[in-house]
Amino acid sequence: MTDRRTAILEAAARTIARRGVRGLRTEELATEAGVSTALVYYHFKDRAGILRHTLEFITHRAKQHSLAPQGTDDPLDPRELLAMALQLEFQDLPEVRENTTAWGELRASAIFEPDLREVLATASAAWVRHVAGLLTLARPTASTAELAASAERLTALREGLDARRLSGVLRPDHARELLGEAIEVELAHLTAHARP
């Protein structure tokens, strides 16, 4: 990816997190990114293209945020990996908050911008598969269907808690606590419903 293409996507994520999708004007985006409006259109064709590629960009960044921290030699157990995959973004780092805000806003906008749906569906499915894989490590005897359903619930709960937290209705530490308990509740459920 060229530097200027990346600069445009970074500026788009920043603007969407700050003012919402409705606040994203191509002219202001170009100014924010320090490029010409023509270059924005050259890379992304139109507004729908900007939104779609920004959603892909923040999905990619979210994956990097949830990678294991560097410098730990001990292998992590599945529970810790799950907590990291689902909870790390509750950390109030500005860049993580920006990413989560932009993701929630693009998801909410997909109701009115059908062009975003395919990217959103692909990203959601990949995240659910990732969490289902970690649940499988923790509960190898559970059925595939139960593991998938638990992963769907945990990721959807995470998104629901994010929306409350970002709109100021829920404290970050309480959101983290509720999600941590949800992991335990689902693991207990998977233990009780092992494959025959």
Place this chain on the structure above:
Amino acid sequence: MTDRRTAILEAAARTIARRGVRGLRTEELATEAGVSTALVYYHFKDRAGILRHTLEFITHRAKQHSLAPQGTDDPLDPRELLAMALQLEFQDLPEVRENTTAWGELRASAIFEPDLREVLATASAAWVRHVAGLLTLARPTASTAELAASAERLTALREGLDARRLSGVLRPDHARELLGEAIEVELAHLTAHARP
């Protein structure tokens, strides 16, 4: 509430569900409601006032949607009441879908419209208390803290599933199934964590 005030709020909910908060212009809202722009400002003062009162209005309508259906003589058990409180809106009735879409959109907008937060917080807290009350009927021996946490998880999960469903990422019948299982998973958790 006067008829014309109600007409404005109905038109606002309809417009937000169709085009999002960004699609709500006061002039078009007045046309949609069949009143003058001056009357909209007379009742709601400004755009923030329109959004706040529309959020209150759809919260009130959502409560009516989740009331027990008329004409049933049999008392419902707590599980059925829970299913109704959390799942009924997945029914694809146009008026229910409109209400859920407008609610999700106003919640997402609250990140950028701080004026909405107080109404949102009040409505969320009332819904969590209602669900916690139904969980208490189903599991009277569970601790108050566990009941409240279960209610917070179930209502936040419901909102997360709504967002996926409305953006076309999740089929309505699968969303309903995941939430039905979540009720069972939380009830099993509350059984296992009864008050000593």
